[in-house]
Amino acid sequence: MSEVVISVRELTKRFGDFTAVDSISFDVHRGEIFGFLGANGAGKTTAMRMLCGLSFPTSGSGTVAGYDVMHQGEEIKRHIGYMSQRFSLYNDLTVWENINLFAGIYGLSKSETKERAAELLERLNFASERNTIVGSLPLGWKQKLSFAIATIHRPEVVFLDEPTGGVDPMTRRQFWELIYEAAEGGTTIFVTTHYMDEAEYCSRVSIMVDGQVRALDTPAKLKQQFAAQSMDEVFRTLARGAKRAE
Amino acid sequence: MYAIEVNNLTKSYGEVRALDGVSFAVRRGELFGLIGPDGAGKSTLFRLLTTLLRPDGGEAKVDGLDIVKDYLAIRSRVGYMPGRFSLYPDLSVEENLSFFAALFGVKAEESYDLIEPIYKQIEPFRTRRAGKLSGGMKQKLALSCALIHRPSVLFLDEPTTGVDAVSRSEFWDMLAGLKQRGITILVSTPYMDEASRCDRIALCNEGRILGIDTPADIVSNFNSRLYGISSERTFALLEAARAQRGVVECYPFGECHHLVVDEQFDVAQFTASLSDFNDLVIKQVEPTIEDMFIKLMKR
Numbered sequence: 139m140s141e142v143v144i145s146v147r148e149l150t151k152r153f154g155d156f157t158a159v160d161s162i163s164f165d166v167h168r169g170e171i172f173g174f175l176g177a178n179g180a181g182k183t184t185a186m187r188m189l190c191g192l193s194f195p196t197s198g199s200g201t202v203a204g205y206d207v208m209h210q211g212e213e214i215k216r217h218i219g220y221m222s223q224r225f226s227l228y229n230d231l232t233v234w235e236n237i238n239l240f241a242g243i244y245g246l247s248k249s250e251t252k253e254r255a256a257e258l259l260e261r262l263n264f265a266s267e268r269n270t271i272v273g274s275l276p277l278g279w280k281q282k283l284s285f286a287i288a289t290i291h292r293p294e295v296v297f298l299d300e301p302t303g304g305v306d307p308m309t310r311r312q313f314w315e316l317i318y319e320a321a322e323g324g325t326t327i328f329v330t331t332h333y334m335d336e337a338e339y340c341s342r343v344s345i346m347v348d349g350q351v352r353a354l355d356t357p358a359k360l361k362q363q364f365a366a367q368s369m370d371e372v373f374r375t376l377a378r379g380a381k382r383a384e
Numbered sequence: 385m386y387a388i389e390v391n392n393l394t395k396s397y398g399e400v401r402a403l404d405g406v407s408f409a410v411r412r413g414e415l416f417g418l419i420g421p422d423g424a425g426k427s428t429l430f431r432l433l434t435t436l437l438r439p440d441g442g443e444a445k446v447d448g449l450d451i452v453k454d455y456l457a458i459r460s461r462v463g464y465m466p467g468r469f470s471l472y473p474d475l476s477v478e479e480n481l482s483f484f485a486a487l488f489g490v491k492a493e494e495s496y497d498l499i500e501p502i503y504k505q506i507e508p509f510r511t512r513r514a515g516k517l518s519g520g521m522k523q524k525l526a527l528s529c530a531l532i533h534r535p536s537v538l539f540l541d542e543p544t545t546g547v548d549a550v551s552r553s554e555f556w557d558m559l560a561g562l563k564q565r566g567i568t569i570l571v572s573t574p575y576m577d578e579a580s581r582c583d584r585i586a587l588c589n590e591g592r593i594l595g596i597d598t599p600a601d602i603v604s605n606f607n608s609r610l611y612g613i614s615s616e617r618t619f620a621l622l623e624a625a626r627a628q629r630g631v632v633e634c635y636p637f638g639e640c641h642h643l644v645v646d647e648q649f650d651v652a653q654f655t656a657s658l659s660d661f662n663d664l665v666i667k668q669v670e671p672t673i674e675d676m677f678i679k680l681m682k683r
Binding site: 176177178179277300303304305306307308309311314315318319322332333334335336338339357358368369370373374377378 | 420421422423424518519520545546547548549550551552553574575576577589618619622635636637638639674677678681682
């Protein structure tokens with residue numbers, strides 16, 4: 139089996155007497171596209187915050203990119219990438235300013251930033267847009283740029299939190315091609331989505347219900363296990379059984 | 385008579401043309417969907433029809449009333465649920481409901497029969513502050529408030545965005561119930577799979593309407609052969625397939641890639657030239673709304 143990039147065991151988060159995340163365990167391997175699904179209120183966001191070093195678990199253990207989720211939140215933040223549809227780039231800054239800002243936040247030196255920015259602009263065919271205000275770019279370009287910036291520090295794993303919400307069907311597909319490409323290049327992808335067809339694009343999918351991981355396998359095996367035609371059906375079967383009101 | 389009539393409506397914000405000559409009509413009692421991504425102009429259209437904005441050009445009528453001349457009369461006849469949560473977070477569930485009832489000069493009890501199927505699901509939390517509700521409960525309260533004055537036309541701007549697949553399906557069940565009561569509903573969504581829940585839909589993109597029809601007829605106009613292809617080597621297959629003769633388009637589509645082809649396409653030849661994909665599966669598939677949307681976008 140290939141190298142493990144995310145590994146959690148019995149990871150739990152309680153808020154008072156409410157158990158938001160209830161003893162979840164799984165491994166994610168290098169180059170995998172790992173789909174992290176769950177109904178609203180199932181505990182996805184809380185789990186993801188712990189994996190991104192933004193919140194510490196109440197109990198359990200785990201590592202992300204080799205760092206301990208219990209004690210090394212700051213190191214984790216520096217070694218992962220993060221992108222969401224709601225927040226990705228600053229619309230009032232130029233392409234270059236956005237790159238420079240995020241490279242700085244991720245701790246790249248000036249020379250590294252310069253070198254990687256040039257490489258990034260070249261790869262995306264964006265050199266002529268270097269001084270363009272991001273807000274004026276077409277959505278598809280913004281997404282490409284946003285993904286490239288989220289990975290500018292070459293993180294081992296990138297977290298994508300509903301990256302394609304509200305995006306047209308063509309742009310959504312172009313974005314998934316970027317994801318495939320990055321995964322084939324060895325970047326691990328951890329992605330949440332409400333689009334069930336996107337769950338089919340993942341190497342493996344986990345489905346959370348009431349704070350627990352209730353299913354975890356390849357889309358093909360999950361459909362087999364639940365005697366379902368589509369991931370949508372698998373998801374509905376599991377989520378309908380939820381006891382927790384969102 | 386139509387409940388909503390829109391004729392060549394345009395609206396720009398500075399240099400951005402949000403609505404670029406949109407026309408359509410919604411019948412009384414119809415559940416009509418505006419399907420399209422962000423930037424399609426859906427929210428602008430809602431703000432024009434609910435008289436919160438004035439158009440730059442064109443005209444529209446809601447419930448027979450002109451959106452510019454008769455704006456005040458329209459406001460008491462329509463219910464509007466904006467895309468962003470717009471209730472008062474510091475008021476409780478029941479206070480929000482009474483507040484909106486008071487604004488429209490009605491009593492909440494008088495509309496209880498209409499909102500009951502929706503409101504009873506959040507009634508156990510009626511003393512909770514609206515800001516402390518979960519996403520799904522906020523959505524139900526917002527819908528209850530939009531219905532409190534028994535509007536004849538209901539405008540719902542992306543009510544299911546960011547909501548999980550199960551809750552989305554339940555929300556559409558509620559809309560079907562309201563339609564039964566004779567309310568005309570104009571609803572927008574970026575989720576193509578929700579189109580089938582509407583009587584008719586308009587596919588919208590970048591301020592224009594690409595097509596209007598029943599969901600079934602939109603799909604039946606696809607007019608191209610469509611195949612589903614799959615292999616373990618997902619990404620490589622995509623690129624290889626695009627280079628083959630007769631392939632117009634190849635894009636990821638859930639568990640397989642969709643392959644739109646023209647008359648030059650030959651299955652045997654295609655399979656032969658992709659022989660290094662030894663697990664290649666190819667089968668003819670039925671197009672969906674999303675395939676049609678992609679096709680219309682390219683036009």
